[in-house]
Amino acid sequence: MNQKNKKVYIKTWGCQMNEYDSLMITNILQENQKYTITNSENDANILILNTCSIREKAHEKLFHQLGRWKKLKKNNPNIIIAVGGCVANQEGKKILIRSQHVDIIFGTQTLHRLPSMINKKIQHQKPMIDITFPKLEKFKNVLIPKKNIYSASISIMEGCNKYCSFCIVPYTRGKEISRPLRNILDEIYKLVDHGAKEIILLGQNVNAYYSIDKNGKKCTFSELLQIIASIKNIKRIRFLTSNPMNFNEDIIQIYYNTSKLVSFLHLPIQSGSNKILKLMKRSYSVEKYKEIIKKLIIARPNIQISSDFIIGFPGETNYDFQKTMDIISDLNFDMSYSFIYSPRPGTPASKLKDNINITEKKIRLNILQNQINKQTQQWTQKMLNTFQNVLIERCIDKKKNKFLGKTENNRTVILTSHQNILGKIVKVYVNQIQKNFLTGKYDK
Structure with a gap:
């Protein structure tokens, strides 16, 4: 490969955390290796796929994409193909076995090693794989884009300890680990220097953030919000994704005290049925969730809530689904991310008997989305002439x-x-x- 003509194409699937990781990859390659980022895979000699394992048929989607890239590599054998993200962590060497034209497998915690892996691949021509979990190593040298960015995302913690029965994240992102406060603030100040007015805090379970510095000083999520709000040039703060189990009184109090925290919150509930929540191992009840929302509305009367819903989870009856529809109407959600349940290999829920046919699942999803769309339009209509x-x-x-x-x-x-x-x-x-x-x- 011509070292002076290294063009990289990055394809990203999944959540905002993946988007953040891809931005980190972009910055690292551009700064350290002087790569050029291209929007055309046909123009690139390095193809990077940042994968997501949350949605249905994630593996099939991966190998279909790799099949398309195989044709590009056939025309240009010097092309390097790298696969990262959650599916890479989950499958590892299996990807190399099934798609032998892949050159590099990197994990969610090893993306910062990608420049070194690419160089070694160029020198030795052997496939490279690193899906280990070095704690927070990737955040030690975060690089900021040179162009101005007015709304910026920043990852404050990684992983999850909740082990919901349907979720693969704890296995692909690892256990919860929070970035040191100083490390987070350093990145925020750099972003402010590049024009950032809004900061979006990211984490698989963002409100579980908890750090202790070398002097033993502790920092909770609510305290972190207060510290960021005190930064003069930061005008807005958002965060996602939260778990109701960690949404405590201290966080609710911030909505009273901090106007910089936006009046919009994404708080996944997944189902309106306590029976289904128990099967999902969500560790909270519908009543607990409603109590949180009630307190938030008292603290911030104009707050709007969005949520996540899984439709057709094993054991979900028409009655359970109706309970979900009831809470959607009762709490008047502004919008949602809702999808049909599909088993993730290796999760406890994958062993449950799936007693609902796909036609019924699609009908339920359509009913739910129609109701959410109706409510979204109503919320939007209220904004007219304001x-x-x-x-x-x-x-x-x-x-x-x-x-x-x-x-x-x-x-x-x-x-x-x-x-x-x-x-x-x-x-x-x-x-x-x-x-x-x-x-x-x-x-x-």
Whole structure:
């Protein structure tokens, strides 16, 4: 491979944590190895696939993609193919056995070693694999993009200790481990220097964050939120994904005290049936979840909630499904990530008898999504003819002075301004609702 012509194509599947990891890969390769990132796989000589194992048929999806890339490698044998992410952690050497044209397998905790693995592969021409779990090593030299970024994600912890019966994450991301406070703040200050106004805190179970420094000083998630809120140039704080089991009174209190914390929360419940929650090993009840939401609404009356739902979990009856529909209506969720249950190999739930046929699962999912869509539209309709605080993230048409931004509740707004409002939070009058965005008026 020509060392002066190293073009990398990165394909990312899955959650925002994977997006964050792919951004980290991009920054490491560009800074340390002087690679060029390309948006075309046909133009690249290094192909990187960052995988996700949450959704159905993750393995089939992986090998279909690798099959397409095999054709590219046949035309150019010097192409290097690397597979990372949760499926890489889960399958390891099995990927190399089934797809012998793959050159590198790296894990969720070893992505920072990718430049070294690529160099060794170029020198030795042998497949490389590293899916170990070195604790937080990948965060020691986090690199920040050189371009301005106004809304920035930052991973504050990795892994999960909950071991829900359906979930593969503890096996692919490892046990919960929190980044040191100083390490997190260093990254945030660098992001602020590059224009960040909004910080999105990421973790598989983000509100379980808990760190102890070398002097024995402890920091909980609620304390971390307060510290970040004290940073002058940070104007907005979001976090995901939370577990109701760790959503304590201290976190709720932050909604009283910290206006920088947005009035929008993603809090997965998965089911409205206590029976199903128990089978899922979710360790909380519907009543407990409702109590949290009730307290949040008291603390922040205008808060909007989104959630996750798994439909057709083994043992789910029509009555159980109706309980889920009831809580969707009762709590008036703004939006949701909902999908049909599919067993993940190696999880306890994969051993349960799946007693629901796929047709019934699809019917239930359709009913649920229709209700959620209805509620989303109702929430959006309330925004019409109101002023909304919008963080302007980019200019989408310089000639027409059009900008794109996000509201606190994650709606996209397009507006016109003859001033440079990039990176600013401006008060916008919402005058139209389009299918996928709002339009607004900004006079100043």
